[in-house]
Amino acid sequence: MYKIVSIPGDGIGPEVVAGAVSVLEQLSKKHCFEIEIEEHPFGGASYDLHGEMLTLATLEACKNCDAVLLGAVGGPKWEKLPHEHKPEAALLKIRKELELFANLRPAKVYDALLGASSLKADVVRGTDFLVFRELTGGIYFGHPRGFDENKGWNTMVYERYEVERIARLAFEAARKRDKKVISIDKANVLEVSQFWRNVVHEVHKDFPDIVLSDMYVDNAAMQIVRNPKQFDVIVTSNLFGDILSDIAGMITGSLGMLPSASIGKKHALYEPIHGSAPDIAGQNKANPIATIASVAMMFDYSFSLPGIATEIYQAIEATLASGLRTADIANPGENTVSTTVMTEAIVRHLGA
Protein backbone atom coordinates (compact mmCIF):
# COMPACT_ATOMS: atom_id res chain seq x y z
CA MET A 1 0.00 0.00 0.00
CA TYR A 2 1.28 3.43 -0.93
CA LYS A 3 0.17 6.40 1.08
CA ILE A 4 0.28 9.58 -0.96
CA VAL A 5 -0.53 13.07 0.24
CA SER A 6 -1.83 15.26 -2.53
CA ILE A 7 -1.66 19.02 -2.11
CA PRO A 8 -3.23 20.54 -5.22
CA GLY A 9 -2.67 24.16 -4.13
CA ASP A 10 -3.76 27.09 -6.27
CA GLY A 11 -4.51 28.13 -9.85
CA ILE A 12 -4.06 25.22 -12.24
CA GLY A 13 -2.69 23.08 -9.36
CA PRO A 14 -6.02 21.28 -8.71
CA GLU A 15 -6.56 20.67 -12.45
CA VAL A 16 -3.16 19.08 -13.09
CA VAL A 17 -3.14 17.15 -9.81
CA ALA A 18 -6.56 15.69 -10.71
CA GLY A 19 -4.93 14.39 -13.91
CA ALA A 20 -2.07 12.82 -11.96
CA VAL A 21 -4.50 11.24 -9.50
CA SER A 22 -6.42 9.59 -12.41
CA VAL A 23 -3.11 8.11 -13.56
CA LEU A 24 -2.39 6.80 -10.05
CA GLU A 25 -5.86 5.26 -9.84
CA GLN A 26 -5.50 3.59 -13.22
CA LEU A 27 -2.12 2.13 -12.28
CA SER A 28 -3.48 0.87 -8.99
CA LYS A 29 -6.28 -0.98 -10.85
CA LYS A 30 -3.94 -2.27 -13.54
CA HIS A 31 -1.24 -3.58 -11.20
CA CYS A 32 -3.51 -4.44 -8.27
CA PHE A 33 -1.70 -2.40 -5.65
CA GLU A 34 -3.49 -0.26 -3.13
CA ILE A 35 -3.00 3.46 -2.91
CA GLU A 36 -4.42 5.82 -0.38
CA ILE A 37 -4.54 9.42 -1.50
CA GLU A 38 -5.19 12.00 1.17
CA GLU A 39 -5.78 15.56 -0.01
CA HIS A 40 -4.65 18.55 2.04
CA PRO A 41 -4.90 22.30 1.47
CA PHE A 42 -1.71 24.29 0.89
CA GLY A 43 -0.79 27.79 -0.27
CA GLY A 44 -3.50 30.33 -1.02
CA ALA A 45 -6.20 27.66 -0.79
CA SER A 46 -5.09 26.91 2.77
CA TYR A 47 -4.80 30.61 3.66
CA ASP A 48 -8.40 31.20 2.58
CA LEU A 49 -9.60 28.28 4.68
CA HIS A 50 -7.37 28.46 7.75
CA GLY A 51 -5.56 31.82 7.67
CA GLU A 52 -2.17 30.16 7.05
CA MET A 53 -0.45 28.84 3.95
CA LEU A 54 0.89 25.70 5.59
CA THR A 55 -1.03 24.26 8.52
CA LEU A 56 0.47 21.89 11.03
CA ALA A 57 -2.04 19.25 9.85
CA THR A 58 -0.79 19.45 6.23
CA LEU A 59 2.82 19.37 7.36
CA GLU A 60 2.24 16.37 9.64
CA ALA A 61 0.43 14.53 6.83
CA CYS A 62 3.42 15.17 4.53
CA LYS A 63 5.75 13.77 7.17
CA ASN A 64 3.65 10.62 7.58
CA CYS A 65 3.22 9.39 4.03
CA ASP A 66 5.26 7.60 1.39
CA ALA A 67 5.30 10.52 -1.07
CA VAL A 68 3.86 13.99 -1.53
CA LEU A 69 2.35 15.15 -4.79
CA LEU A 70 2.19 18.94 -5.11
CA GLY A 71 0.44 21.01 -7.80
CA ALA A 72 1.48 24.65 -7.53
CA VAL A 73 0.94 27.54 -5.17
CA GLY A 74 0.47 31.27 -5.39
CA GLY A 75 -1.41 33.81 -7.43
CA PRO A 76 -2.32 37.50 -7.54
CA LYS A 77 -4.85 37.15 -4.71
CA TRP A 78 -2.09 36.47 -2.16
CA GLU A 79 0.76 38.52 -3.64
CA LYS A 80 0.33 41.49 -1.32
CA LEU A 81 0.62 39.49 1.89
CA PRO A 82 3.73 40.09 4.02
CA HIS A 83 6.72 38.03 2.91
CA GLU A 84 6.46 35.46 5.71
CA HIS A 85 2.83 34.74 4.77
CA LYS A 86 3.45 34.41 1.04
CA PRO A 87 2.98 31.03 -0.70
CA GLU A 88 6.70 30.96 -1.61
CA ALA A 89 7.60 31.07 2.09
CA ALA A 90 5.32 28.06 2.68
CA LEU A 91 7.01 26.24 -0.18
CA LEU A 92 10.48 26.86 1.30
CA LYS A 93 9.18 25.82 4.72
CA ILE A 94 7.77 22.51 3.51
CA ARG A 95 11.06 21.68 1.67
CA LYS A 96 13.06 22.57 4.78
CA GLU A 97 10.80 20.70 7.21
CA LEU A 98 10.93 17.57 5.05
CA GLU A 99 14.73 18.04 4.66
CA LEU A 100 14.56 17.66 0.89
CA PHE A 101 18.24 18.12 0.08
CA ALA A 102 18.27 16.93 -3.53
CA ASN A 103 16.29 18.37 -6.39
CA LEU A 104 16.06 16.16 -9.45
CA ARG A 105 15.11 17.57 -12.81
CA PRO A 106 15.09 15.38 -15.89
CA ALA A 107 15.74 16.91 -19.30
CA LYS A 108 14.13 14.49 -21.69
CA VAL A 109 13.08 15.30 -25.20
CA TYR A 110 9.99 13.58 -26.57
CA ASP A 111 10.32 12.83 -30.29
CA ALA A 112 6.83 14.17 -30.98
CA LEU A 113 7.82 17.55 -29.54
CA LEU A 114 11.19 18.04 -31.23
CA GLY A 115 9.78 21.15 -32.90
CA ALA A 116 8.93 22.76 -29.53
CA SER A 117 12.57 23.16 -28.49
CA SER A 118 14.36 26.42 -29.14
CA LEU A 119 17.31 24.34 -30.40
CA LYS A 120 17.55 22.47 -33.70
CA ALA A 121 15.84 19.07 -33.75
CA ASP A 122 19.14 17.34 -34.64
CA VAL A 123 20.83 18.79 -31.57
CA VAL A 124 18.13 17.79 -29.07
CA ARG A 125 16.86 14.49 -30.52
CA GLY A 126 17.61 11.69 -28.02
CA THR A 127 18.48 14.05 -25.15
CA ASP A 128 17.79 12.36 -21.84
CA PHE A 129 19.70 13.46 -18.77
CA LEU A 130 19.04 14.10 -15.11
CA VAL A 131 20.25 17.04 -13.03
CA PHE A 132 20.86 16.56 -9.30
CA ARG A 133 20.87 19.98 -7.68
CA GLU A 134 21.88 20.29 -4.03
CA LEU A 135 18.91 22.09 -2.46
CA THR A 136 19.47 22.93 1.18
CA GLY A 137 23.05 24.21 1.34
CA GLY A 138 25.53 26.43 -0.49
CA ILE A 139 25.35 30.14 -1.05
CA TYR A 140 21.57 30.42 -0.58
CA PHE A 141 21.92 29.42 3.06
CA GLY A 142 25.48 30.42 4.04
CA HIS A 143 26.39 33.00 6.69
CA PRO A 144 27.49 35.74 6.97
CA ARG A 145 25.20 37.41 4.47
CA GLY A 146 23.93 40.92 4.01
CA PHE A 147 24.52 44.27 2.38
CA ASP A 148 25.05 47.88 3.33
CA GLU A 149 25.47 51.04 1.32
CA ASN A 150 28.89 50.07 0.05
CA LYS A 151 28.96 46.33 -0.25
CA GLY A 152 26.89 43.16 -0.39
CA TRP A 153 28.04 39.69 0.67
CA ASN A 154 27.00 36.04 0.78
CA THR A 155 28.89 32.96 1.82
CA MET A 156 29.14 29.69 -0.04
CA VAL A 157 29.82 26.86 2.37
CA TYR A 158 29.53 23.12 1.92
CA GLU A 159 29.89 20.59 4.69
CA ARG A 160 31.32 17.20 3.83
CA TYR A 161 28.05 15.36 4.63
CA GLU A 162 26.10 17.66 2.32
CA VAL A 163 28.30 16.86 -0.67
CA GLU A 164 28.57 13.17 0.19
CA ARG A 165 24.83 12.52 0.35
CA ILE A 166 23.97 14.18 -2.95
CA ALA A 167 26.97 12.63 -4.74
CA ARG A 168 25.85 9.21 -3.49
CA LEU A 169 22.31 9.74 -4.81
CA ALA A 170 23.66 10.82 -8.19
CA PHE A 171 25.96 7.79 -8.48
CA GLU A 172 23.11 5.46 -7.47
CA ALA A 173 20.85 7.01 -10.13
CA ALA A 174 23.60 6.67 -12.75
CA ARG A 175 23.74 2.93 -11.99
CA LYS A 176 20.20 2.63 -13.35
CA ARG A 177 21.04 4.76 -16.40
CA ASP A 178 24.10 5.09 -18.66
CA LYS A 179 26.58 5.00 -15.74
CA LYS A 180 28.09 8.44 -16.36
CA VAL A 181 28.19 11.28 -13.84
CA ILE A 182 29.48 14.76 -14.58
CA SER A 183 30.09 16.88 -11.49
CA ILE A 184 29.88 20.58 -12.22
CA ASP A 185 31.81 23.15 -10.22
CA LYS A 186 34.11 26.16 -10.46
CA ALA A 187 37.14 24.54 -8.85
CA ASN A 188 39.56 26.70 -10.87
CA VAL A 189 38.42 29.77 -8.91
CA LEU A 190 36.46 28.76 -5.78
CA GLU A 191 37.93 26.85 -2.84
CA VAL A 192 34.48 25.58 -1.91
CA SER A 193 34.27 24.05 -5.38
CA GLN A 194 37.66 22.38 -4.99
CA PHE A 195 36.34 20.87 -1.74
CA TRP A 196 33.13 19.78 -3.58
CA ARG A 197 35.26 18.11 -6.26
CA ASN A 198 37.48 16.33 -3.72
CA VAL A 199 34.50 14.91 -1.83
CA VAL A 200 32.67 13.79 -5.01
CA HIS A 201 35.83 11.90 -6.05
CA GLU A 202 36.09 10.28 -2.62
CA VAL A 203 32.47 9.07 -2.82
CA HIS A 204 33.16 7.83 -6.35
CA LYS A 205 35.53 5.21 -4.92
CA ASP A 206 32.39 3.30 -3.82
CA PHE A 207 31.04 3.36 -7.37
CA PRO A 208 33.84 2.02 -9.59
CA ASP A 209 31.32 1.01 -12.27
CA ILE A 210 30.38 4.67 -12.86
CA VAL A 211 32.44 6.98 -15.05
CA LEU A 212 32.95 10.31 -13.26
CA SER A 213 34.18 13.50 -14.90
CA ASP A 214 34.30 17.13 -13.85
CA MET A 215 33.24 20.19 -15.79
CA TYR A 216 33.46 23.89 -15.00
CA VAL A 217 30.07 25.53 -14.74
CA ASP A 218 30.68 28.08 -17.51
CA ASN A 219 31.65 25.31 -19.92
CA ALA A 220 28.65 23.23 -18.76
CA ALA A 221 26.20 26.03 -19.63
CA MET A 222 27.70 26.07 -23.11
CA GLN A 223 27.83 22.28 -23.51
CA ILE A 224 24.16 21.81 -22.50
CA VAL A 225 23.02 23.90 -25.47
CA ARG A 226 25.83 22.74 -27.80
CA ASN A 227 25.51 18.99 -27.34
CA PRO A 228 22.97 17.99 -24.65
CA LYS A 229 23.20 14.30 -25.61
CA GLN A 230 26.65 14.01 -23.99
CA PHE A 231 25.09 14.17 -20.49
CA ASP A 232 23.63 11.33 -18.46
CA VAL A 233 23.65 12.45 -14.79
CA ILE A 234 24.78 15.90 -13.65
CA VAL A 235 25.48 16.63 -9.99
CA THR A 236 26.03 20.18 -8.83
CA SER A 237 25.61 22.71 -6.04
CA ASN A 238 22.53 24.77 -5.25
CA LEU A 239 23.45 27.95 -7.17
CA PHE A 240 24.88 26.28 -10.27
CA GLY A 241 22.03 23.75 -10.30
CA ASP A 242 19.42 26.48 -10.10
CA ILE A 243 20.70 27.99 -13.32
CA LEU A 244 21.70 24.84 -15.19
CA SER A 245 18.46 22.97 -14.49
CA ASP A 246 16.46 25.84 -16.01
CA ILE A 247 18.63 25.82 -19.13
CA ALA A 248 18.37 22.03 -19.29
CA GLY A 249 14.60 22.13 -18.84
CA MET A 250 13.90 24.67 -21.50
CA ILE A 251 15.83 22.96 -24.27
CA THR A 252 13.16 20.27 -24.10
CA GLY A 253 10.20 22.55 -24.84
CA SER A 254 7.35 23.84 -22.66
CA LEU A 255 7.15 24.50 -18.93
CA GLY A 256 4.03 22.31 -18.96
CA MET A 257 6.16 19.24 -19.73
CA LEU A 258 8.75 19.43 -16.93
CA PRO A 259 8.49 17.28 -13.79
CA SER A 260 10.69 17.36 -10.69
CA ALA A 261 11.41 15.42 -7.54
CA SER A 262 12.79 16.76 -4.29
CA ILE A 263 14.25 14.03 -2.17
CA GLY A 264 15.49 13.75 1.38
CA LYS A 265 16.56 10.91 3.62
CA LYS A 266 13.03 10.17 4.82
CA HIS A 267 10.68 12.17 2.62
CA ALA A 268 10.10 13.01 -1.03
CA LEU A 269 7.97 15.54 -2.83
CA TYR A 270 7.03 15.47 -6.51
CA GLU A 271 5.83 18.50 -8.43
CA PRO A 272 5.79 20.08 -11.86
CA ILE A 273 8.33 22.89 -12.16
CA HIS A 274 5.72 25.37 -13.38
CA GLY A 275 3.69 27.67 -11.17
CA SER A 276 -0.04 28.13 -10.69
CA ALA A 277 -0.51 29.81 -14.12
CA PRO A 278 -3.29 32.20 -12.99
CA ASP A 279 -3.75 33.33 -16.61
CA ILE A 280 -5.28 29.96 -17.57
CA ALA A 281 -6.54 28.70 -14.19
CA GLY A 282 -10.02 27.20 -14.11
CA GLN A 283 -10.22 27.00 -17.92
CA ASN A 284 -9.32 23.32 -18.39
CA LYS A 285 -6.40 24.41 -20.60
CA ALA A 286 -3.37 23.46 -18.52
CA ASN A 287 -0.98 20.78 -19.69
CA PRO A 288 -1.10 17.96 -17.11
CA ILE A 289 2.01 16.17 -18.45
CA ALA A 290 4.56 17.75 -16.08
CA THR A 291 2.52 16.58 -13.08
CA ILE A 292 1.86 13.14 -14.57
CA ALA A 293 5.58 12.75 -15.30
CA SER A 294 6.23 13.75 -11.67
CA VAL A 295 4.18 10.68 -10.71
CA ALA A 296 6.51 8.62 -12.92
CA MET A 297 9.44 9.97 -10.87
CA MET A 298 7.56 9.00 -7.70
CA PHE A 299 7.36 5.38 -8.85
CA ASP A 300 11.02 5.42 -9.75
CA TYR A 301 12.49 7.09 -6.66
CA SER A 302 10.01 6.56 -3.82
CA PHE A 303 8.55 3.17 -4.71
CA SER A 304 11.54 1.66 -6.60
CA LEU A 305 9.25 0.60 -9.44
CA PRO A 306 11.08 1.93 -12.52
CA GLY A 307 9.00 -0.35 -14.77
CA ILE A 308 5.86 1.57 -13.85
CA ALA A 309 7.67 4.86 -14.35
CA THR A 310 8.56 3.68 -17.86
CA GLU A 311 4.91 2.76 -18.52
CA ILE A 312 3.88 6.30 -17.65
CA TYR A 313 6.55 7.85 -19.91
CA GLN A 314 5.49 5.52 -22.72
CA ALA A 315 1.82 6.47 -22.29
CA ILE A 316 2.79 10.16 -22.47
CA GLU A 317 4.89 9.49 -25.56
CA ALA A 318 2.11 7.52 -27.28
CA THR A 319 -0.43 10.25 -26.52
CA LEU A 320 1.84 12.92 -27.99
CA ALA A 321 2.59 10.72 -30.99
CA SER A 322 -1.17 10.43 -31.60
CA GLY A 323 -1.13 14.18 -32.18
CA LEU A 324 -2.90 15.48 -29.06
CA ARG A 325 -1.62 18.88 -27.93
CA THR A 326 -2.61 21.24 -25.14
CA ALA A 327 -2.29 24.88 -26.14
CA ASP A 328 1.20 25.37 -24.66
CA ILE A 329 2.76 22.69 -26.91
CA ALA A 330 0.69 23.25 -30.07
CA ASN A 331 2.09 24.85 -33.19
CA PRO A 332 0.20 27.93 -34.40
CA GLY A 333 -3.04 26.87 -36.11
CA GLU A 334 -2.93 23.35 -34.68
CA ASN A 335 -6.01 21.93 -32.88
CA THR A 336 -5.70 21.85 -29.12
CA VAL A 337 -7.27 19.69 -26.43
CA SER A 338 -8.23 20.35 -22.81
CA THR A 339 -6.51 19.17 -19.64
CA THR A 340 -9.13 16.46 -19.18
CA VAL A 341 -8.93 15.16 -22.76
CA MET A 342 -5.12 14.97 -22.55
CA THR A 343 -5.38 13.20 -19.18
CA GLU A 344 -7.98 10.70 -20.41
CA ALA A 345 -5.84 9.84 -23.43
CA ILE A 346 -2.78 9.19 -21.24
CA VAL A 347 -4.89 7.02 -18.90
CA ARG A 348 -6.19 5.10 -21.95
CA HIS A 349 -2.65 4.54 -23.20
CA LEU A 350 -1.68 3.12 -19.82
CA GLY A 351 -4.05 0.28 -20.57
CA ALA A 352 -6.17 -1.78 -18.23
Ligand code: NAD
Ligand atom coordinates in the same frame (compact mmCIF):
# COMPACT_ATOMS: atom_id res chain seq x y z
P1 NAD B 1 3.86 29.98 -14.18
O1 NAD B 1 4.73 28.80 -14.32
O2 NAD B 1 2.67 29.82 -13.32
O3 NAD B 1 3.37 30.45 -15.62
C1 NAD B 1 4.23 30.94 -16.64
C2 NAD B 1 3.54 30.78 -18.01
O4 NAD B 1 3.54 29.39 -18.36
C3 NAD B 1 2.08 31.21 -18.01
O5 NAD B 1 1.78 31.82 -19.24
C4 NAD B 1 1.31 29.93 -17.85
O6 NAD B 1 0.02 29.96 -18.44
C5 NAD B 1 2.23 28.92 -18.56
N1 NAD B 1 2.11 27.59 -17.94
C6 NAD B 1 2.65 27.18 -16.76
N2 NAD B 1 2.31 25.92 -16.52
C7 NAD B 1 1.57 25.50 -17.55
C8 NAD B 1 0.91 24.29 -17.86
N3 NAD B 1 0.97 23.20 -17.07
N4 NAD B 1 0.21 24.22 -19.01
C9 NAD B 1 0.13 25.27 -19.84
N5 NAD B 1 0.73 26.44 -19.62
C10 NAD B 1 1.43 26.57 -18.46
O7 NAD B 1 4.78 31.16 -13.65
P2 NAD B 1 4.38 32.64 -13.18
O8 NAD B 1 3.30 33.19 -14.07
O9 NAD B 1 5.66 33.36 -13.04
O10 NAD B 1 3.79 32.46 -11.73
C11 NAD B 1 2.39 32.37 -11.42
C12 NAD B 1 2.23 32.09 -9.94
O11 NAD B 1 2.80 30.80 -9.63
C13 NAD B 1 2.95 33.08 -9.03
O12 NAD B 1 2.14 33.34 -7.92
C14 NAD B 1 4.24 32.34 -8.62
O13 NAD B 1 4.71 32.78 -7.38
C15 NAD B 1 3.72 30.92 -8.55
N6 NAD B 1 4.78 29.90 -8.74
C16 NAD B 1 4.67 28.78 -7.98
C17 NAD B 1 5.58 27.75 -8.15
C18 NAD B 1 5.40 26.50 -7.34
O14 NAD B 1 4.34 26.29 -6.77
N7 NAD B 1 6.39 25.63 -7.26
C19 NAD B 1 6.61 27.85 -9.10
C20 NAD B 1 6.67 29.00 -9.89
C21 NAD B 1 5.74 30.03 -9.70
